[in-house]
Amino acid sequence: MKASCYLSCLYIDLKRNSLPHILAAAALTLTVPIVFSLTSLSAELSAQPLEMYLSLTGTLLLTPVFLPEQNEDIRDTVRVRQMSYLTVCAMRIAYLAVIIAILYGIITAALIRGESVVTTAHYFGGLTAALFLGSLGVAGSAIGGNAVIGYMASFLYFTANFFLKTRLGVFYLFGLSAQTGVSKLWLSGGSAVLIIVTFLYLRYIKKL
Amino acid sequence: MLFLKELRRVVFSKIFILFFVAEVFMAFFTQFWSDMGSGFRNYAPPVPGGDYGMTVVDDPPTLTQEATASLINDYVNNEYTTYPYGFIHTVHLKGSDKDKISVILSKLTGIVEIEQYVRSSFEIKYTYDEYKQYIIPELGVLNNVSIDEFHALMTEADKILGGGSKYSPKEIMYNFSLGPKSYEEALAEYNSLIYDDRITNGYARLFCDYHGFFMALLPVFLVAVYLSADKRSKAEQLIFSRSISSVKLAAARFAALVTAEMIPVLFTAILATYRVAQFYDPAMMDMFAMFKYSFIWILPTAIAVTGTDMLLSGLLPAVAVVIIQFGAWFMMMFMGSLYEDFGVFDLVIRHNTEYDRQGFMDNITVFVQNRLFFTALGLICTALYVFIWKLRREGRFGESKLLSKLSLHRSET
Numbered sequence: 001m002k003a004s005c006y007l008s009c010l011y012i013d014l015k016r017n018s019l020p021h022i023l024a025a026a027a028l029t030l031t032v033p034i035v036f037s038l039t040s041l042s043a044e045l046s047a048q049p050l051e052m053y054l055s056l057t058g059t060l061l062l063t064p065v066f067l068p069e070q071n072e073d074i075r076d077t078v079r080v081r082q083m084s085y086l087t088v089c090a091m092r093i094a095y096l097a098v099i100i101a102i103l104y105g106i107i108t109a110a111l112i113r114g115e116s117v118v119t120t121a122h123y124f125g126g127l128t129a130a131l132f133l134g135s136l137g138v139a140g141s142a143i144g145g146n147a148v149i150g151y152m153a154s155f156l157y158f159t160a161n162f163f164l165k166t167r168l169g170v171f172y173l174f175g176l177s178a179q180t181g182v183s184k185l186w187l188s189g190g191s192a193v194l195i196i197v198t199f200l201y202l203r204y205i206k207k208l
Numbered sequence: 209m210l211f212l213k214e215l216r217r218v219v220f221s222k223i224f225i226l227f228f229v230a231e232v233f234m235a236f237f238t239q240f241w242s243d244m245g246s247g248f249r250n251y252a253p254p255v256p257g258g259d260y261g262m263t264v265v266d267d268p269p270t271l272t273q274e275a276t277a278s279l280i281n282d283y284v285n286n287e288y289t290t291y292p293y294g295f296i297h298t299v300h301l302k303g304s305d306k307d308k309i310s311v312i313l314s315k316l317t318g319i320v321e322i323e324q325y326v327r328s329s330f331e332i333k334y335t336y337d338e339y340k341q342y343i344i345p346e347l348g349v350l351n352n353v354s355i356d357e358f359h360a361l362m363t364e365a366d367k368i369l370g371g372g373s374k375y376s377p378k379e380i381m382y383n384f385s386l387g388p389k390s391y392e393e394a395l396a397e398y399n400s401l402i403y404d405d406r407i408t409n410g411y412a413r414l415f416c417d418y419h420g421f422f423m424a425l426l427p428v429f430l431v432a433v434y435l436s437a438d439k440r441s442k443a444e445q446l447i448f449s450r451s452i453s454s455v456k457l458a459a460a461r462f463a464a465l466v467t468a469e470m471i472p473v474l475f476t477a478i479l480a481t482y483r484v485a486q487f488y489d490p491a492m493m494d495m496f497a498m499f500k501y502s503f504i505w506i507l508p509t510a511i512a513v514t515g516t517d518m519l520l521s522g523l524l525p526a527v528a529v530v531i532i533q534f535g536a537w538f539m540m541m542f543m544g545s546l547y548e549d550f551g552v553f554d555l556v557i558r559h560n561t562e563y564d565r566q567g568f569m570d571n572i573t574v575f576v577q578n579r580l581f582f583t584a585l586g587l588i589c590t591a592l593y594v595f596i597w598k599l600r601r602e603g604r605f606g607e608s609k610l611l612s613k614l615s616l617h618r619s620e621t
Contacts, residue, residue: 024531037298045296052295064527070440148436149226151530152429156230159425162541163238 009088010095017068018061018092022099025057029103038107039114046116047176049107050126052162055133055173057103059154061096062134065089067147078208085208086199093138093195100130121184122176128184128191129173133158135194142198142206210456214464223433224468227426231472235422236479240415244483251487253398260394265387268355274384275362276316277344279375283309284326284342292372294542299369308368312361318350378549397563407488408481408497410562415480415498416505417559419473423509424540424556427469428533431517432526434465454598462514462590469510473502505557508579508586512555515586515593522596552577 014022032038036049066089069075078085104127111118133154141150161173170186172178202208218224243249254260282288286306288299301309313322330342353361359377366376374383401410438444447457477498485493513533520529540556550557552574559568568575599605 035293035297036295039298039300041296041298048295060531067527144222144226146223146433148429148432148526148530149223151527151534152223152226152230155425155530155534156234159541160234160238163234 005083006088006091009083010091013068013088013092014095017064018096021061021064022096025060025099025103028057028060029054029106032107033110037114038110038116041111041114041116041118043117043119043122044177044179046111046118047122047125047174049111050104050122051129051174051177054104054107054126055129056158057100058130058132058134059137059151059158061100062093062131063137063141063150063154064147065092065096065138066141070145070147075208086203089202090199097131097134100134101127104130125176125184128187131191132171132173132187132194135191135198139194139198142202210452210460211463214460215467218430218434218464218468219471221434221437223430227430227469228472231419231422231426232476235419236415236472236476239418240476240480241483243414244487254391254394256391258391258394260389260391262386263389263393264381264385267385267387268358270387271381271385272316272353272355272358275358275375275380276313278384279309279362279365280313280317280322280326280344281341283313284323288369288373290369290371290373292370292543293539294372297370297372299373301368305368309365312365315361316350316353316358372543400565401563402488402492405562405565406494406497407492408484408494409501410565411480411484412497412501413505413559413568414562415477416501417557419476419502419506420509420556421541421558423469423473423506424513425534425537427465427510427513428517428530430469431465431514432521432529434461435518435521436526448601454601455594458518458590458594458597462518462593465514465518466507466510469514470502470507473506474499477502504579508583509555511586512582512589513586515589518593519589519596522593522600550574550578552581554578555582 032049032054035053038049041048069078069085104123108118108123108126111122136157137150137154139150140153141147144150144153158173161168165174166172166178166180170182171190172180172182173187175182175184283306286300288301290297290299310322314320319325326342326344330344333341333343359380362375362380363377366373369375374380401407438447480498481493481495517529517533520532524532550571557575557578596605
């Protein structure tokens with residue numbers, strides 16, 4: 001399959017599916033300086049906007065990855081195409097993850113400019129939290145067969161972090177803000193497992 | 209009967225099971241149930257000489273002295289910590305705003321050049337985060353500033369800071385007027401729980417505090433999936449062509465959704481009563497308190513959220529409705545107070561304690577007005593939804609071009 005076909009697919013996805021979600025994520029990013037102060041923050045406080053707020057960009061961008069094919073008619077059309085549907089979805093996830101990384105870059109730069117204590121651990125720690133929430137949304141919407149179920153899984157897990165806190169163990173999203181010292185590799189691994197399980201489910205159970 | 213048919217459809221759906229599990233787990237087991245067994249609670253009557261915690265005390269001299277000293281410190285450092293949206297916000301004032309705080313301080317202290325005066329007159333100590341704090345032992349408010357004027361000036365300072373500061377009317381007492389609770393106060397509070405509230409009425413307020421919080425969010429998932437099911441199964445056009453009245457169908461669906469939403473609340477009300485009975489004498493308990501409170505406190509929330517979400521679902525794609533509702537709820541979650549500091553227009557009523565019956569009763573009129581308002585809001589939104597649905601059925605109301613462009617797959621979500 002020619003690379004240009006995949007590029008064309010991504011362009012159409014960007015134009016017809018992801019654009020409103022990207023705009024929503026960008027709007028969320030723009031509100032960060034309104035909701036949080038970004039100047040002269042300690043290491044714990046610098047982590048708050050990245051972990052407790054901007055991580056929702058993961059939910060907003062990754063959860064609707066399967067939204068276009070939620071329509072059974074479109075799904076049937078996709079099934080008979082030569083181009084691998086799951087490869088297209090993997091590419092969608094990849095480019096949306098890049099957008100999340102860019103949004104994180106913008107806020108991290110604003111924190112640095114505001115002379116807050118911020119390190120690469122903050123950047124990657126926040127990004128990992130966003131990707132984990134996004135992966136939950138991806139898994140929820142694929143297995144539940146409805147993007148709303150994906151949002152429900154992702155939003156509720158995010159909310160649970162405020163109430164259950166360190167009781168969530170290695171999958172606690174706000175580890176940097178709470179200074180738990182738990183490695184974010186668990187969250188990265190969890191995201192990878194969720195995505196792989198989702199793709200295996202779609203490939204072997206849903207026969208896509 | 210149409211209502212029972214719709215109720216069966218809701219209750220046997222995948223999304224209802226998820227809703228039920230989420231409500232029971234998040235609003236009940238992780239909160240009420242675990243809270244009662246956490247070991248921090250003391251179910252026995254207070255004994256003399258114990259530690260009964262802190263309470264807000266009516267001590268104007270302490271309040272005015274401490275709040276003024278704090279505002280002076282913040283002004284001299286030009287660093288104010290506020291929580292306008294529930295998260296930390298550091299405010300550094302410039303120009304006229306800085307001068308306005310200076311004017312407020314001069315009205316409170318009678319000193320015009322407060323910054324120079326403080327810097328030259330008082331010793332500095334540094335807190336752990338290198339924040340300079342001036343030790344101001346005797347600088348108080350002027351005697352001719354009444355307590356009402358003091359509160360007005362502090363409210364003005366809070367407004368200049370953008371709200372959410374420790375000088376706001378909501379926070380000032382909790383920050384500068386706390387004192388240890390006396391044995392007599394602790395005993396009176398305990399007796400009020402046992403005899404006036406018959407135990408469970410107090411715990412029912414705590415139970416509803418947790419449920420109300422989640423009931424303001426979770427129905428959106430149920431409503432969004434349930435209302436889009438017709439479109440997904442391509443049954444909408446078929447329903448449009450049937451002779452059934454739009455009002456009857458929408459009313460049955462609204463009633464079915466609200467009834468389904470109350471199922472986990474009533475189920476956990478049984479468990480909550482059982483849980484309380486593990487710690488108190490059941491003979492002294494009001495066995496129906498959890499159910500009474502569920503209907504007067506949680507049902508209006510369910511009606512309001514279901515009605516508004518139905519209306520939004522008639523106008524926007526399901527995904528947009530979910531995101532809007534979560535956004536609104538998220539901000540509400542962080543901007544609200546944990547205790548009975550609610551107004552007529554606050555959807556979520558917080559009362560995060562089984563005690564303080566008097567505080568709740570002092571606000572009972574506002575509580576009733578609030579619940580009536582949200583019940584009416586939910587019903588009005590449902591009526592508007594029926595109207596829109598009727599127009600769509602008659603082909604007189606379609607998707608806007610903008611929405612169609614933004615959400616190509618709207619009909620499927």
